[in-house]
Amino acid sequence: MNSLLNESDWRNELDWLDSQNATMLQLVESLANINSGTFNLDGLKKVTNYLTAEFSKLDGDLAILESRPQLSINSTGKPEEQTLGDIIHISKRSDAKKKILLCIHMDTVYSKDHPFQKCQWLENGYLNGPGVADAKGGLIVMLYALLAFEKSPLAKNLGWEVLINPDEEIGSPGSVHLINEIAHRCTAGLLFEPALPDGTLVSWRKGSGNFTFVAKGRSAHSGREFENGRNAIVAMAKLMDAIDQLNSTPDITYNVGNFQGGGALNVVPDLAIGRVNVRIKTVEQQRQVEQQFAELVSRANQSDGISIDVHGQFSSPPKPISQGVIKLQHRINECAKILEKQISWRGTGGASDGNKFAAAGLPNIDTLGPLGGDIHSMDEYLIPESLAPSAKLVALILLSFANEN
Ligand SMILES: [Zn+2]
CATH class of the missing domain: 3.30.70.360 (Alpha-Beta Plaits)
Structure with a gap:
């Protein structure tokens, strides 16, 4: 499949991404400095506006959709409804024969009054900040991979849908209905949780x-x-x-x-x-x-x-290594070869929206975001120079799908 992609199919797009790392980093830093804890609806609104402006550059059909409320049992044992933030949905070439889902969340685990609110640079050159890896870095990798892909003449062969949800960190109760809907319209899913610090990607999840x-x-x-x-x-x-x-x-x-x-x-x-x-x-x-x-x-x-x-x-539900996942892993390994990289894979006990897409029948790989670590803690960091390379891998994956028709 790799052999089907000639250098002329990707050279300009990947070179362009190489020139974008500094811009991508600036966007991640600005986004991470806006608090978007799952229950901070004002903060989520600001992030939604910011992302809407940036993602409009893709020239797709963009819609802001309401989440369903979260139902929970409160401290008196009674059911309670909690309003959640809005969802961003973008669709391009929705009538294409083959469509790819791209998804990541805009909420973080850090509430409005959490002490961890702003980014700072670490001595080793890493960026420390709330959500820099999980998943504001992933949002920008997704955006730039698509911007690069859309520059290619091959783009006309492939449709895609973007889902940016505001509630993944609490299990996506307000957006799971859309996850199920979109899963049925697409052939594969790419999700942008951070890759492990050494570049390893996640294969199965509990x-x-x-x-x-x-x-x-x-x-x-x-x-x-x-x-x-x-x-x-x-x-x-x-x-x-x-x-x-x-x-x-x-x-x-x-x-x-x-x-x-x-x-x-x-x-x-x-x-x-x-x-x-x-x-x-x-x-x-x-x-x-x-x-x-x-x-x-x-x-x-x-x-x-x-x-x-x-x-x-x-x-x-659990996300096993299905036949569809094995095929996707193979495709990604082949794309990585173009970048002269070898991908390692491992399982994890943590769940993501990838579990839900898999349960709805959509094979997906869910750690295509940038490299980072110590997520869900005040030590969360992003490896800045991984932004453009992560986007390059995703652009190649999209190009390989587009080149198959
Ligand atoms: Zn996450």
Whole structure:
């Protein structure tokens, strides 16, 4: 397939990208200096405006779409709706026979009042800043790869869709419906989470699910009528311990991550909430966990005066190495050869929107962003000189698809 791309098919486009690294870096720095924590709607709006101006250069059909609200269980055990930011969707040559999805998120894990707000340069020449790698660098790599691709006469053969969502860091509850829709219209997906610091790309990913357990008991005065109380905290503690005991292999992990309940010490508590994150490698394991939870809850509900509900799901199913992924890996390895690079691949326990696209049937590679590390921490950094090379690899991938028709 590589042999189908002649040097004349890519030389000008890649040379142009080589000249753009400094501009790309400036854009990443400006973007990272705007806080866009998932729940900072004002910040997300600013980033949306900034990106809309930049991505308009692609001359596609650009639309700003509303997210669906996030549904969650609040600290009183009741369902709650949370408004999320807007989504940017761009489509070009939507009637093309073959279309590629390009996707990355604009939100970060750093809230408006987090101490990590601005970029600074490190002594080793790396850029330290909120979201520089995850995923503001990825946004700019995606943009420049497309700008380069659109300069090529081959571009007319290939359609593409861009999805920039505002809620990936909380599992994309407000944009997953679009992920499912787009997956069915495209033949492959390219996502722009950061590559590992040494350039390794991610092949498979574990699936992830968040579950909230709500226990209701009966309150009573702890002195006057203790015997009439039914203690929800104790029931929940037993359930959480039973869930923790399920940990027996690194393939499936159960993390009891949050526990709420109780008030005054002279009251038998009638409400407790336990929250658990589960990671699995296969769909069979997903079913197994769902069954385990159903059984544990039904056993706990046999206690007199206690009722427990479970909410939540595996919002990110596991992303295995499918036939489609193997083909994509092969294509990317071939494109890397043109750049005189060799790609290493490995799996990870972390989930991304790539899991959701894969579950909807779209083979994808999801670490095509720039090189960086220590993401989700104040040490997050970007390796600045990786911006143009990452965009070059993606431009070649797009050109190779366009050259096949
Ligand atoms: Zn990310």
